[in-house]
Amino acid sequence: MSTNAPNPVPGDEESTSNFPFVGWLRDVAPYIHSFREKTFVIAFAGELVKEIGLENLIEDIAMLHAMGMRIVLVHGIRPQIEEQLKLRKIKSKFGTSALNTYRITDAAALECVKEAAGELRLDIEAAFSRGLPNTPMAGSRISVISGNFITAMPVGVVDGVDYVHTGLVRKVDSTSITLSLDSNKIVLLSPLGFSPTGQAFNLAYEDVAASTAAALKADKLIFLSPYSGLRDADRELITELSLPQLQDYMTEHKDIESGLKGLLHISGKAVRSGVSRVHFLPCNQDGALLEELFTHDGIGMMLASSDIENLREANQDDVGGILQLTMPLEEEGILAARGQDVIERDIQRFSVIEHDRVLFGCAALFPFPNGVGELACLAVDADVQGSGDGERLLKRIEMRAKQENIKKLFVLTTRTEHWFLKRGFKRATVDDLPEERKQIYNWDRKSMVLTKDL
Ligand SMILES: CC(C)(COP(=O)(O)OP(=O)(O)OC[C@H]1O[C@@H](n2cnc3c(N)ncnc32)[C@H](O)[C@@H]1OP(=O)(O)O)[C@@H](O)C(=O)NCCC(=O)NCCS
Structure with missing residues (x-):
């Protein structure tokens, strides 16, 4: 579902121009005005890189940034970790808790996590640095900043399983992130965090994104993931739902896939902590982000707090x-x-x-x-x-x-x-x-x- 922003008239018949793009650009103007200075945390699964590639997404984000939106970008790396493990002939190990399935990150797996995160981070930074004439990035000059913004703690031992270097977000340095956003930077977060003892932990990118959105009281938290939302009894995508509706849905549907269940749980928590809207978009559809933000009906599912309750x-x-x-x-x-x-x-x-x-x-x-x-x-x-x-x-x-x-x-x-x-x-x-x-x-x-x- 789309936003609560003002809605343009698609193909406004009153436009006198023969060029459709003139009418189209005028149509999206209200959204541009309404999103300026708003904080968006955009999180994408590592699968997106495999399915549609980074290039177009980064171009779209660069454009949102140019329109005045404050952007924190969080990336996942699950398939990239799998690749690294395969290269080193290490077997993936997972443990399942009540809400989620976690990778068991031993010392060897942590090396793979670092390798995968480092490589993708560099690819993202490189993509933001493009600026060849006649490309959508021409003249963009974007500074991307990454850093030790996330303090992590270990998942620990759950049901007798030691998750070793798999962690959870403990604290987000929202002051430093806000300062970076204030100085017009895009903040890039990898799913890695550090403990005060100096250890690195492998985190879920969903946890990093939701905790950061909550710490910043972001206007939007947007997930581009393999899960584009929930379906109703007719298998139609539910375009909009409130927290109580989400809770009812989860009580009635016990068979939700564990990855989606974890994502919904973490998103609900973010909304309760003050994030205005969470959007769930498919990660295999080029342009999904723009379609969700700049069209009335959007493309995915939107979770909001309570207004709908009334x-x-x-x-x-x-x-x-x-x-x-x-x-x-x-x-x-x-x-x-x-x-x-x-x-x-x-x-x-x-x-x-x-x-x-x-x-x-x-x-x-x-x-x-x-x-x-x-x-x-x-x-x-x-x-x-x-x-x-x-x-x-x-x-x-x-x-x-x-x-x-x-x-x-x-x-x-x-x-x-x-x-x-x-x-x-x-x-x-x-x-x-x-x-x-x-x-x-x-x-x-x-x-x-x-x-x-x-
Ligand atoms: C039409 C009406 C229901 C909209 O309710 P609302 O809660 O203000 O609607 P929203 O908040 O969703 O939308 C507000 C937007 O619509 C615009 N809007 C309000 N009335 C409008 C009108 N007559 N023509 C065009 N746009 C109008 C507002 O300027 C505002 O735009 P913005 O967000 O860009 O500033 C309300 O104005 C109303 O009760 N009007 C009188 C009754 C009526 O005309 N009913 C329709 C006939 S069945």
């Missing part, structure tokens, strides 16, 4: 609150009039957002034959407009629509056309409405018709 289906107790929200808008002619009895009758079609038990937003979904549904009564209290509640309500209605096998949404609006266009709706006509709806279309209001394929 979004729920309405019940009879909400009728008063919904009327309070909608009546002033009806008086202004922004929403079509609906009496109390109509709202009472249709209350199960509404979703609402509440903060501290006060309703701040509502929206309703009315199904029509042939997989068509109407989004109606979308309203957010004027005091909290602009904080993403309208967007969340729209997503909720889209989710309900999908659950009800609705393939196409339509909305009638007099003054909010552009808000919907930015969110993937397209202009349509009264003739595109279902017959039953066409018959009760109010020609005095002359509402615009917009549709969106789900």
